[in-house]
Amino acid sequence: MGIRILVVEDDELIGESLVRGLREEGFTVEREADGEAGWRALQAEGGWDVVILDWWLPSQDGLSILKRLRERDPDTPVLFLTARDAVSDRVKGLNGGADDYLCKPFAFDELLARVHALVRRGEGRGGTRLGHADVAIDLATQRVARAGKGIELTAKEYALLLYFVRHPEQVLSRTRIYEHVWDERYDGISNTLEVHVFELRRKLEAYGERLIHTHRGRGYSFGRPPGSAQEEGT
Known part of the structure; x- marks a missing residue:
């Protein structure tokens, strides 16, 4: 899956x-609207690459959640989001464990830049590069290359490629891919996935053999051709 972001924000307009x-922008995003639900989401299996956490929340405030999180997880990058802009409040938030602090109202472009910075910081602890076969992905810059040649991808194509690369040589069902990359349930009718696979294949195959393979009735796999038993389709 792509970079996973948890947004804990009770304001409906801001949250949505x-x-x-x-x-x-190609991120995999989930949102919770109160403190207790946010805390449960933080304990979910697999963890989060970045957390955007509001200070004022129903049931449990963001600072309390942050302190609880830091007791068990000192590393997950957290961007604290709040209308409190006094220096003493910023100090309290940063001392409470936040990696960054952004006051409301804010420009989305600034928030996005801060998220990218936190992703780079988080990935720096475990390496910023990911790849399989001759495909290389720089997670910090979101640059993709095959055989050393740069490839321009849309946000969704990038998220789809990330999901494939993180699950190489596995047959992934359409439902599983759709729910992880689009954050929606697959209705069995939409051809959105097929269109994106077609475009991603076209761009990757400009510099080498086919890496995305169709398994009729089962889904897709990513990697070198598995052999004569492989069933290919469009």
């Missing part, structure tokens, strides 16, 4: 705007 904007 963040989710929509970050998804358009």
Whole structure:
């Protein structure tokens, strides 16, 4: 899957705007609207690459959540989001464990730049590069190359490629891919996935053999051709 971001924000307008904007940038995003739900999401299996956490939340405030998180997880990057702009409040948030602090109202472009910085910081602990076969992905810059040749991808194509590369040589069902990359349930009718696979294949195959393979009735796999038993389709 792509970079996973958890947004814990009770303001409906701000929360939905963040989710929509970050998804358009290729991130996998989930949102919770109160403190208790946010805390449960933070304990979910697999973890998060970045957390955007509001200070004022129903049921449990963001600072309390942040302190609880830091007791068990000192590393996950957290961007604290709040209308409190006094120096003493910023100090309290940073001392409470936040990696960055952004006051409301804010420009989405600034938030996006801060998210990218946190992703780079987080990936720096475990390496910023990912790859399989002759495909290389720089997670910090979101640059993709095959056989040393740069490839321009849309946000969704990038998220799809990331998901494939993180699950090489596995047959991934359409439902599984759709739910992880689009954050929606697959209705069995939409051809959105097929269109993106076609375009991603076209761009990758400009510099080498086919890496995305169709398994009729089962889904897709990513990697070198598995052999004569492979069933190919469009």
